[in-house]
Structure formats: structure tokens, C-alpha cells
Amino acid sequence: MATDVVELILADHRRFEELFRTLRDRNSDRSTALSELAALLVAHAEAEESKVYPALKRYKEVDNAEVDHGAEEHAEGHQALLALMEVSDTQSDEWESKLEELVQALNHHVDEEERTILNDARQEVPEERRAELGQLFVEIRQSRLDDDCGDIDYVRKIAAATEDRID
Template sequence: MATDVVELILADHRKFEELFRALRDRNTDRSTVLGELAALLVAHAEAEESEVYPALKRYKEVDNEEVDHGAEEHAEGHQALLALMQVEDTSSDEWESKLEELVEALNHHVDEEERTILNDAREEVSDDRRDELGRLFVEIRQSRLDDDCGDIEYVRKIAAATKDRID
């Protein structure tokens, strides 16, 4: 299993894309897939913000403004995720619209994070430190998953707590 934090984050990003494809398919159990996405998305963001982002801000070659912006985009993602989770009819136009809002917000974040923060980390942070951060990332992400962080009440709580980060 990979332990490089950059590779682990990239793997989660690819999983998000896979889950989005499944959510766009009207023949899948959208509620189940949304639960899987919610859990992974929240756990991923919280692991990045608790360990990875603070560590990367200590490197002068890593753009601190981009790291802070990444946390803002997590907050936007939490808002969009909650909005989608609150729509009960997964076959409705409203659900489709909220899904596209979430996809757009997340794709924007993933693109920026990969081009800036992760590229900087890959170039400027030693292999050993990236492995250490990777182990911490996995540990925290799994802890959040074990705590059922994809539950709508948890998502409501973090959406409320992070609302002030959004510009």
C-alpha cells in the first residue's frame, strides 16, 4: 500500500471521480453511493486539514495562500454535499442540479489542489516526510470513517462549523 501522502490524496481524488460517475447513472442506488461519497469526502478533507495542510504550510516553497484556499474549498464542498444530501428524491431535477453543483465545486478544488499544493509537496517535501504524512492521513481518515462521518447529521455539523470560511 502506498504511504506517500501525495499518492494517497490523488487516489482519493480518482475515487471521487468514480463515485461521481456512479451518481450520474440513474440505474445505480444513488443513496448508497452518495453515502459512500459523503463519508470519503468528509474523512479526506478532515485528514488533510488536521495533519497535511498544517505540515505543508511550514515549507516556504509551498504556497500558504493555496493551502488556506484549499480549506475554504473544503468548506464549499461541505455546503454543496449537504445541499445534495438534503434532497430526498434522487430522481428529481433538484437532485441532479445539486449533484452538478457538488461535482463542479469538487472538480475545481481537485484541479487546483493537484496543480498547486500537491505538485509543490511532491517537489519540496522529502520522501520520508511525505510517507510520515501519508501514515497520519490514513490514520485520521480511517478514524473519521469509523466515526460515520458521512452521516447527514455530521455533515450538517461540519457545514455549519466551516460556513464562515467561505468568501
């Protein structure tokens, strides 16, 4: 298993893409896929914001404005996730519309994060430090997953707490 924080974050991004493909398939178990996405997305964002982003901001070659913007985009993602989770009929047009809003928000964030923050981190942060951050990322992400962070009540709580971050 990879320990480099950049590789771990990228692996989660690819899993998000797989889950989006499942969620777009009307014949799939959309509720189960949404539960997995919600948990992974929240745990991923909280692990990045609690340990990874603050550590990366200490490197002058890593763009602090992009790191702050990444946290804003997490807040937008939480809002879009909650909007989708609150639609009960997974076959409805409303559900499809909310799914596309979430996909667009998350794909935008992933693209920006990969092109800016993660590329900077790969080039500027020593391998040993990326491994240390990877271990912290995995520990926090797993702790959040163990605490059922994808539960709709928790998503409501974090969406409300992060509303002020959205431009």
C-alpha cells in the same frame, strides 16, 4: 499500498471521480454511492486539514495561500454535499442540479489542489516526510470513517461550522 501522502490524496481524488460517474447514472444505487462519497469526502478533508495542510505550510516553497484556499474549498464542498444529501428524491431534477453543483465544486478544488499544493509537496517535501504524513492521513481518515463522518447530522454540523470560511 502507497504511503506517500500525495499518492494517497490522489487515489481519493480518483475515487471521487468514480463515485461521481455512479451518481450521474440514473440506474445506479445513488443513495449508496452518495453515502460512500459523503463519508470519504468528509474524512479526506478532515485528514488534510488536521495534519497534512499544517505540515505543508511549514515548507516555504509550498504556497500557504493555496493551502488556506484549499481549506475554504473544503467548506464549499461540505455546503454542496449537504445540499445534495438533503434532497430525498434521487431521480428529481433538484437532485440532479445539486449533484452538478457538488461535482463542479469538487472538481474545481481537486484540479487546483493537484496543480498547486500537491505538485509543490511532491517537489519540495522529502519522501520520508511525505510517507510520515501519509501514515497520519490514513490514520485520521480511517478514524473519521469509523466514526461515521458521512452521516447527514455530522455533515450539517461541519457545514455550519465552516460557513465563515466561504468567500
